[in-house]
Amino acid sequence: MTDIGRLAPGAARDWCGTMPVHRRLLDSDPGYARAREEIETFTFGAAREEPPPLGLVTIPTIVHVVWSQAAQNIGDDQVATQMEALNRDFRKRNVDLVLLPSVWAPMAADADIEFVLADVTRTRTDVGSFDTDDSVKSARSGGVDPVSTDTHLNLWVCQLGGGLLGYAQFPGGPPETDGVVVTHTAFGSSGTATAPFDLGRTLTHEVGHWLNLRHIWGDDGDGCGGDDFVADTPNQAGPNYGRPTYPKVSCNNAPHGDMFVNYMDYTDDAAMVMFTLGQAARMAAALRGPRSGLLAAAATS
Structure with missing residues (x-):
């Protein structure tokens, strides 16, 4: 399998394994391909219709800590810092918004999504590290099975191999593997969280995928023909790394250049x-459509 590690600032590597998982499912599961087509048709329709806001949506979240060494069995305080970071980022309450170039300030969004910790499970494993093959999501392969994926966000925190920081499953995939995986050294902002990925933004990025966001450059390598299906994100030539300086111009997107401050790029957490x-x-369209079980669960809780 391709090495997909986020290894160091400026390194020209993919640190997110979501697209390899997406391509694997497209190749192996015809039902997934059909589901993705239907989801995108629904999403584009919702964009044209501009439905009324959903209001605040609260997503119950289950954290599965899967560990083989004591340091990987992260503490409740580290889990708490990640939940706090996730809620700050999705509610536009992060104090580092002051770093935002003024041209993009009017586009910055409060997604009206919050996350509440429903449970933390802890499972010891004999597996030294996991990959993007979803083995961490199954007790049969040394991980732990998910719980109620139609009504809960399942997170797995473990040791990922090859420098990989995380991956998610887009809406429409198999329920038995639905959720997000993050390596423990990029989870939260205390304990084993390690700079420059120690502000919880790996999970912010991956939950964005789980709610049907694409990478901001459109996943066409370094070309200028990709599309993230979002009108207010500038076209850009591939991912950015480290902490770029504004403006970072590519794909004839001057004068303002790449929106490298976006959570769906590959920059350091602090950028x-x-x-x-x-x-x-x-993301709201995902909650109305393929993730609507979350809304139904909230309405009955």
């Missing part, structure tokens, strides 16, 4: 500070 209004609308 990514925003979702756009268009991205928030796309």
